[in-house]
Amino acid sequence: MAIATPPTPAAAERMERLEQIWESRPGILGWLTTTDHKRIGLLYFWTTLALFGAGGAEALLIRTQLAQPNQHVVSPQTFDELFSMHGITMIFFFIIPMTTGAFGNYLLPLLLGARDMAFPRMNALSYWIFLASAIFIYTSLFIGKAPNAGWFNYVPLASKQFNPGHNIDFYCLGIIFNSIASTLTAGQFIVTIFKSRAPGMSLNRMPLFCFAMLAASFGLLFALPALSADTTFLFLDRNVGTHFFDASHGGSALLWQHLFWIFGHPEVYILIVPAFGIATSIIPAFTQRRLVAFPLVAVAELLVVFVGFGVWAHHMYAVGMTTISMIFFAAATAMVVIPSTIQVFAWCMSFITGFARFKTPLLFIAGFIFMFVTGGLTGIMFVAIPFDQQVTDTYFIVAHFHYIIFGAAVFPIFGGMYYWFPKVTGKLYFERPGQISFWIIFVGTNLLFFPMHIVGLLGMTRRVSTYPSGLGWTAYNLAETIGGFVTLAGILLLLGNLFVSYFRGPPAGPDPWHGPTLEWTTSSPPPEYDFAVIPRVTSAYANWDPVDREADRLNLADGLLMLEHGHEQPTVTPVDGRLAEIAQMPHESPWPPVLALALALVFTMLLIGLYGVAGIMGLVCLLALAGWHSQEPPE
């Protein structure tokens, strides 16, 4: 029985006071100054969904241009901007912010049994900086100066000599601007996971979703500085005249590639790991079984990111490095697969030994496992350096990473949208259209991406705005374009189903799936303060421990552990989860949007070239930070 209904009048009175303390301001001002992790999660969700639409539109335009040989649907200049923006949008502005920003922000405190993040105002700041960076980079598309050297932007094509316009300056500054938001979110998650758990939740009793978010956050924290350094060097090369990448003055074009891929490969594992977290949340719910080999899966999620830091140069096998240098990256690429195989077989065994019910979320996870294994197996082929040198920069690679990114990151996102829809909206979705949308998306993505393997082996290289006929590529490209539109249909059906269910869906109780984790113990949608009583936790599947839930109900009746004297939240010791102190949390502050606006002005001035004004704006940012810290928590 969920705890949502208050058993005694005394408890009701306390919950009323909690409601009153944690209530956020009404209207737009409430959304602007909110620090509630659920509101920020929803803001992230809607923004990233819109950007997913933009990225998808770019993809479909590319596919239309490539449907037939020698077409002129878009000019080469527009095509270059389209595929560059498609890559940048999908990676930096859709998957990372959707998985960490939307799912992570909304669910992490609920799964940890906390009332909010460790730094609520910094959480709001990361959203507003993310929004500003999205607007910053998309103004480049509207004024026709979008980045046009691909998402990895190799030098010297991206240098001033071969790309004199503002396109690449938009790239450099937009990426640095966005990395600030991602670094803040990553730091936020690390501190929240280590410090803001429910007392008693030691590391071996933490849900796997939190291990996934921890791994993704460590990945982001240590990978983004390499990208910021790289784009700073490029910005200096282009605008100040330094020679980091200029071979004629002692620089090295390979330096850009090394620094980019030191960020690049951990980045693609950061895309995947939250999706593993979503999958490991959905599987126990629909197989009604605790996940097989829990510690192996937990370490696998951390290991895949850690070893991922050592594989970066397998993207550079064709640049002419020495064989013995490439060996280090081939060996690490060989073993980075093991954490993934551990998880795949743990999931499969959970399916088999559990009591599987193939509702829509579990269908998406089954589709995810199929697509991820297909993509993973082609990934293992890149351990063989000679084979990778034959297929790098061809559509075989495009097929590999789309199976991994679309199949293994976006499928769990769709599955997660269906799984947590009842919790976020309080309504159940319609099952039949949900399953149909899965099968359409599944067929569409396979029709879209599988032929790319073949056309890649037939010699079609990446990023060609058109191709000649007579090389045997035409049939496959046409099939891919059709697959693209089928996938679009599936996604529209998915969104339509959720949209209609929001208005006409039957009401979902607090726990429609008998889910394993703490978010199913509170009402749907959860109140502002998440938990009336800080839950007692003795296992990673807290909702399946009736003894603890009964203890919570007694606490509620006695008015214990309700912390209703202000925005209070327990902080714990990082490893064993023993109570450290009751912290006072800041609530609602106008400073995050102000600081984000000041930062946006800094980057705009840098783009225009007014470095003096940019410096002044930097001072304004520091003043905003000082103002931010003038408000101290009550003693």
Add this chain to the structure above:
Amino acid sequence: MNAPREDRRCLAFLVLAVVPLAGCGGSQNALAPESHQARDIATLFWWMMGGAWVGLGLVVGLLLWSWKRRNRRGFGRDVEGDKPGEKRSWYAVVVLGIVMPIAVISTLFVVSDLFVIKTTQAPASTTTKLTVQVIGHQWWWEVRYPGTTAVTANELHIPARTPVRVEVKTADVIHSFWVPELNRKIDTIPGRSNVVELDADQVGRYRGQCAEFCGLQHAHMAMYVFVDEPSAFRRWLAQQEKPVEAPSSALAERGARLFLDGPCSSCHAIRGTDADGYVGPDLTHVASRATLGALTVSNTPDDLRQWILHSQQAKPGNQMPDFNASGARLDALVAFLEGLK
């Protein structure tokens, strides 16, 4: 093209590949190797593909098995921690998820990165008989033969059954020299010279393409590698070394003057005249080439005429401006260029 071998190879595909690799008639096909390097890589791929289908089959089998066992009783039972079949599952995860992949992938690592790489990596300078320099420009290939004065563009002639050392450099951004049927690709990096070995078994024409995104016309930066019998190659090379003779007809004579006085000579070079521009390709033997504009258009008088008038249409963004010549002057120019055999 060597048609019979091609059909047999296509048949082999259809048998081996579950998914038919139809349309393999194209001539840029990594799975139709024509050299021992490409063959090693293709064989490596077929072994890995076999392993991949086994792996995928295993996982799909597990998924289908769970589909068969779906909706079993017990759903909704409150699971206090009794994990059914946990022991068996741990063994499955450890054996299938750790031990087996480590064994399989370590073998793959040893086979490919200790043995196969010995044939595909850059050759020792002693083992090759001929050296060719290929310089990547924004959106065409310059080909030079060291030790001779031969310079051509977008077409590389090499003798059959002899190891050729191809040194690749770039004049601007990063390109990638790649002839799938002969060997793996190699990038052209500013400030250094990379090496790849071409050692073709069969006489024939093999298509290659720039494989690293290099700007607007990355799609139109292809090349042919002609593999000739050694004697035919030596004849070709001697012809390429010869500077241009005097124009044969009066029309060609007028065309030559138009070329030398006009803007053409500031970008293009013709050995034997004082046209020595290096922005565009060397045109000393342009008529002997199969295509123009790095395989963008074929090399016929009409195409040459269209190319001179509207090169920005065929290859928008390339460095050659449209040349507004009219009837007689254009005919003279085309006649002159057609004479440069």
Add this chain to the structure above:
Amino acid sequence: MSLRRLEILQWVGLLLGALVWTGQHVVGYGVTEAACSPGGTHWGIRTDTWEAVLMAAAAGCVLAAGLAAVTVVVRTREESYESPPPTGRVRFLAIAAITANLIFLVIILLDGLGSIFNVACRQG
């Protein structure tokens, strides 16, 4: 064995392997880059001796870390990885450490194998 020692062994098992692999990876790759690049050929670095020494040292440390993790798992076999902290957490992280060290060991061995049996400084 006291809980304090078990906990130390668990942290050694978990973190030593990761640290040692990172060092072997960075120094090993650095040596191949330094020995073969124009700026470093005059130092006369013999890459295969460097790589052999690095492999042996790194593999030794990772084995030691793995041993520490195994002893912790053996000593806590009557507990489960779900039992209350600290023993549950210690066993949980020790099981994790065994997997991690196994993977690091294989990477280090493949590194050494590959870089010794390939021609030094040959452009791949």
Add this chain to the structure above:
Amino acid sequence: MSGYSVPQSQVGRPTAWWGMTILIASEATLFGTFIGTYYYLRFKTPTWPPGGIPEPKLVVPLVMLAVLVSTTVPMRLAATAARTGRLAATRLLIAVALVVQSGYFAYEVHDFSDQLHRFDITRNAYSSIYYTLLGADHAHVLLGVLFNLWLLGKLARGFTRYRIHAVQAIAWYWLAVNVLTIAVIGTLLSARA
């Protein structure tokens, strides 16, 4: 009565310390990539520093480094003073540290612009990474100075638990900046080897 038995002594680190650790981890990785770039560019050219640029001076940078690193002592003492509630001592120690650090920063800015006249940043790859690495280090010293200024402003109005945690976090920041400066100066002076 919240129902929790909260331990009296501080268990584990305050969340302010954790926030500062995240900032330090991110900045340390950034400096790691800068130093990695320095050595990567160094391997590219046989003569280092190339192009007739004079080798970096040895004595003066080491002396200045010692001056900066010595400010760790007052900062650590300030942290312990804050933890034990001695307000006056904390203010004095932070003020002393601030003076020395500002002096260090002023000299470094002067030395930086002086070197710029001898060889400009746009000369070649060496000058690019030299000035970028040194400039980034000075920027972090400046940020530390601003932290101390803000701290003194706050401590003028007495102690709160928030400000005590702030002093500890900023002392931890200064320790990290000193270690980073040692690494940066060490890298730049390695050109003499």
